[in-house]
Amino acid sequence: MALTPKDVLAALAPFKTARGIKPLKAGYIQDIAVEPHADGLHINIHVDDAWQGVAVEDSDRETLSSFVKRRFSDVGEVRVIPRSKEQANAARKIAKPGPTSPRVPAGVKMIAVISGKGGVGKSTISINLAHAIADLGWRTAVLDCDIYGFSVPDLLELTEPVKMNGRQFVPPRVHNLEVMSMKFFVDHNAPVMWRGPMLGKAIRQMMEDTLWNAPEYMVLDLPPGTGDIAMDVHNYFPNAAAILVTTPDANAARVAERAGQMARSLDRRLLGVVENMSYMNCPECEHRWFPLGRGGAESVAESLDIPVLAKVPWVVIGEAGSAGLVPDGHTAQEIYRFLARTIEQMDLMPTEQLTAQG
């Protein structure tokens, strides 16, 4: 299982300094962050800068750091960082995602599609999964959370513009899906330059100012990576369960593992891993190729202790009915149906009742 800040906190209980101070019991531990890095997980522990009225000593920081390292052998680095209570409060105010989290319609089961590496097929999986869920009879929406690299409307060959109803957006419908994307609000392929607060505002507006038709499932196509932007978008939807997309190669799998660990450190439920571009079927014989190698999904599944939910084959250009949806009768269609049924049975928590706007 991936390490969470709670695990680290629990492990700190018995720690004692040479002077007999127990920083956890004394309330000196401010917060703990677990971050995936190339050399393994890094743990940052923020502590009060004074313990029993005396500036925290380097030797105490070192013994605390080695104590945690001994306890979690696969951790790359443990840093113990002293900070005043004022600094801690200021940092909490900035970091707190709560007030910026958009309100989500009631009764929606949210599925975030995430990966570490770009281009592994998150958007393709998002729309095909959403389409298969809609085919099972559920009202389904897709929210393109990739503000900078939106692609959902193009993959669905959606040309209809957003209509307005008063001050609200009416989401276009295509293939039985309601869709909302930044693409509807920017000029032809003009780069979107929004950062930080504006990014949150854009996502919040797309979620809150849209007249959704009471969706029962909403698939969130997330931006790639484990950097600040991906982290921010994760924070907006803490209750969405996630599926992790990888390709079969070890490189993509390693990055997917890091993204999975990041999601875990945010306490997100990981439903499982979907391997895309797993194999290619010969159109004329029974032969199956593995152009990107094999084993990516299994390696991610094993390291995060999650199931492999599906392996999606290559869909050769020209076979596809539209840019992104697999054509009727293609073997990949059956795989997406199976994935949708698996997720349907996974007992996802619907969002809570929407509270009146304050």
Ligand SMILES: Nc1ncnc2c1ncn2[C@@H]1O[C@H](COP(=O)(O)OP(=O)(O)OP(=O)(O)O)[C@@H](O)[C@H]1O
């Ligand atoms: N199973 C597949 N067979 C063939 N081509 C695929 C398959 N899955 C995705 N692709 C193609 O690979 C490219 C990347 O896919 P997609 O845009 O879905 O990835 P992504 O992870 O969302 O990328 P980004 O990180 O840029 O958002 C697209 O051109 C898509 O059509």
Ligand SMILES: [Mg+2]
């Ligand atoms: Mg994408």
